[in-house]
Amino acid sequence: MQKTEFIIDQNLKEMTKHRTDTLPVACYETTIVNNIHGHIPLHWHDELQFVAVLQGTVLFHINDQIISVSKGDGIFINSGVLHMAEDHGGNNNCIYLCLNLTPQLAAPSDLYVKYVHPYITATNLPFLYIDGGIAWGARILEAIRLIRTELVSQAPYYELKVASALLDMWTLLIKNGYALEHDxxxxxxxxxxxxxxxxxxxxxxxxxxxxxxxxxxxxxxxxxxxxxxxxxxxxxxxxxxxxxxxxxxxxxxxxxxxxxxxxxxxxxxxxxxxxxxxxxxxxxxxxxxxxxxxxx
CATH class of the missing domain: 1.10.10.60 (Homeodomain-like)
Structure with a gap:
């Protein structure tokens, strides 16, 4: 089995460039056990991160909390937040889609200050659990899978489809989140x-x-x-x-x-x-x- 290495700098910032040739977004299928350390080490990044768990149960360590996310559910991790991930129970079967995008891609530039910046600077929104059993959560998880397909195939106009899906995801997240705090x-x-x-x-x-x-x-x-x-x-x-x-x-x-x-x-x-x-x-x-x- 080919082991992968997760590169971070001395400040714990992830060094991976999350983008295609034309869009600052990337979506990976991640198998935790394939990392050389056996887990995804502690890190942070400027990008927003959406996760859809495809198999098993993942334990995400985010700031001082541990969140268990099982197949069919997902999680949103905010920009700049320290986090790591490990296989729950050591079953070596956790697989998830990891969608990373620059915050500026979440909404058109004219709307960024109103609809994105307050959320990435809020101190009470390090993460948001995405429940696949409720309508808005299921739509976000489906959008992650659609984006993954579009980024892999890169069929004509895929960039527009990805941008549209990202805007839908962000709208669903901020409509179903909670009141923001800046502590x-x-x-x-x-x-x-x-x-x-x-x-x-x-x-x-x-x-x-x-x-x-x-x-x-x-x-x-x-x-x-x-x-x-x-x-x-x-x-x-x-x-x-x-x-x-x-x-x-x-x-x-x-x-x-x-x-x-x-x-x-x-x-x-x-x-x-x-x-x-x-x-x-x-x-x-x-x-x-x-x-x-x-x-x-």
């Missing part, structure tokens, strides 16, 4: 979390202390721990550990460096400690992981 404290909370994660991603290979992370978020040690526990459901130092393991996976896959070289390159000061932590996270040693990659 300055929530915006500050999100910015601080991104600042701390960016610092970790730039400095993970060096010695990392809780005090350093807290300073980047302009928080106390206890507040920093609370942020990580609420939003990422882990501790700051465990996040550093997990990120180092993730970076080592990239090196195991893409380089011929030795296990010891990789351990020190991603911030471990002991090969044996690295191997133990890798086994704890991945249920196998780094060497076995590399051998299994070579066999595929």
């Amino acid at each position: 300055a404290s929530e915006m500050t909370r999100s910015r601080r979390m991104k600042d701390m994660l960016q610092w970790i991603h730039l400095n993970y290979a060096d010695p990392v202390r809780l005090e350093d992370i807290a300073r980047m978020g302009q928080l106390s040690r206890s507040e920093t721990c609370r942020y990580f526990k609420q939003i990422l459901r882990t501790t700051p130092m465990q996040y550093v550990m997990d990120y180092r393991i993730q970076k080592s996976i990239e090196l195991l896959r893409l380089s011929d460096r030795s296990i010891t070289e990789i351990a020190y390159e991603v911030g471990f000061n002991s090969t044996s400690y690295y191997i133990n932590q890798f086994r704890k996270s991945m249920k196998k040693t780094p060497l076995r992981f590399r051998r299994e990659l070579a066999e595929k």
Whole structure:
């Protein structure tokens, strides 16, 4: 099975260019287990995202919430929102359509300020569950499937059909959403979390202390721990550990460096400690992981 890699930058921003030759939109069929990490890692992007689950059940981690989305339903994830996805229960069968579009494509330019901008800046709309069992939800999910077909076939006038379907989807979403809020404290909370994660991603290979992370978020040690526990459901130092393991996976896959070289390159000061932590996270040693990659 060909493994895919999900590229994000040091600020957790996804680097994929979501567009065709003529439209800033893309729609992918995603099988979670095919990602090299076995899940879709934590990230954000400027684009709006609509998801239609085709098979299995997906757990989306969005800010400090976990949302279970099963076959026949979907979810909308707003621009700039931190999120990740994993296979619920480890059944390795979760497949979904993922539609990403630039916010400017959701409505004509003359209507953007009135009908799009207030929604992408609202602090109470990180996501919206799309229930396929109700009329407006079913129409959005059907539109995602139609757009996927049009983008793949690229038959004559497909751009107009895609643009029309996107406008219908956006109209349905904002008509059936809820009253918008713009909370300055929530915006500050999100910015601080991104600042701390960016610092970790730039400095993970060096010695990392809780005090350093807290300073980047302009928080106390206890507040920093609370942020990580609420939003990422882990501790700051465990996040550093997990990120180092993730970076080592990239090196195991893409380089011929030795296990010891990789351990020190991603911030471990002991090969044996690295191997133990890798086994704890991945249920196998780094060497076995590399051998299994070579066999595929």
